[in-house]
Amino acid sequence: MDKKFLNKTTNFFKKEGFYVILFVCLCIVATAAVLTVKSNKHNALMQQNAQTQEKVKKQTAKANNESSLNYDNALQVKKNSKAQVVVPKNEAKSQSVSNTASTSLNKPVEGSLARAYSEDPVYWESTSSYRPNLGLDIKAEIGKPVFASMDGKVEEINSATQDGVKVVINHQNGLKTVYSNLDEKVKVTKGQNVTKGMVIGAVGKTTLRSAYEKYGDHLHFQVLKGNDFVNPAKYVKY
CATH class of the missing domain: 2.70.70.10 (Glucose Permease (Domain IIA))
Known part of the structure; x- marks a missing residue:
């Protein structure tokens, strides 16, 4: 009986072996394709995340530079505003006269x-x-x-x-x-x-x-x- 079963199995593979091999190959190819697609998606996602992080870094650096520039400009304006105190000539003269009058009897x-x-x-x-x-x-x-x-x-x-x-x-x-x-x-x-x-x-x-x-x-x-x-x-x- 075992001999008959073995002969049937051998005849099956002889007649259907091509299709079995083709099916296995197709499965291997499909699996490889799926893995390749997943890998590509992962790589694309990683690349997108990297680009996003780089963009965020550039925007943060730009914002910091602008903030620093505005702060420095504010300090400069404040400093200049202190330095640019102008007393009108008439006012200076009147103050001088007032001081003289207040100390002379x-x-x-x-x-x-x-x-x-x-x-x-x-x-x-x-x-x-x-x-x-x-x-x-x-x-x-x-x-x-x-x-x-x-x-x-x-x-x-x-x-x-x-x-x-x-x-x-x-x-x-x-x-x-x-x-x-x-x-x-x-x-x-x-x-x-x-x-x-x-x-x-x-x-x-x-x-x-x-x-x-x-x-x-x-x-x-x-x-x-x-x-x-x-x-x-x-x-x-x-």
């Missing part, structure tokens, strides 16, 4: 310096005590005219102070001037606008604090910067 009275400004206590014979002198005592005869040292507005008139009759002028530039030991008949009123050199009163003998000093009759002259007394010698010379 006319003499309030013709006379000589009797006692200088001192924040340290000094001896006063009139009261036999030591205390500061927050102004200038300018020796001048009774009745000598007293002038406004700068344009301004009369802020205060007080006849009941230790330094005698007092007039305060606000110059509206941060400075005030104070004129004390005036005659009771002052020439101005509170709230009045005055000009530099205008007569505001006369030297009197109304002080209680320094009525008996050796240098005699005088004008007590003070300068306020803000709320602080400062040395009038910075603004006027005797």
Whole structure:
């Protein structure tokens, strides 16, 4: 039986062997084609991904360069804007005039310096005590005219102070001037606008604090910067 089966098998392969071989070859070719197609698709996908990544890198680099350029330009513009500050000639001139006016005072009275400004206590014979002198005592005869040292507005008139009759002028530039030991008949009123050199009163003998000093009759002259007394010698010379 085995011999018959073997003979049948041999005859089958003899008659149908060509087709079997052809089928096997076709299967091999089809498998190879499928594998080739898959390989090509994979390679194409890899190449596309590589191109996409390269494009993204180029766009990122370009964006970074543009950002850096914009930042540098912004810094340059900011720097240039600071450097290009131009003050108009008229404004510069007016500022110069304003600064000069704010640091220059006319003499309030013709006379000589009797006692200088001192924040340290000094001896006063009139009261036999030591205390500061927050102004200038300018020796001048009774009745000598007293002038406004700068344009301004009369802020205060007080006849009941230790330094005698007092007039305060606000110059509206941060400075005030104070004129004390005036005659009771002052020439101005509170709230009045005055000009530099205008007569505001006369030297009197109304002080209680320094009525008996050796240098005699005088004008007590003070300068306020803000709320602080400062040395009038910075603004006027005797």
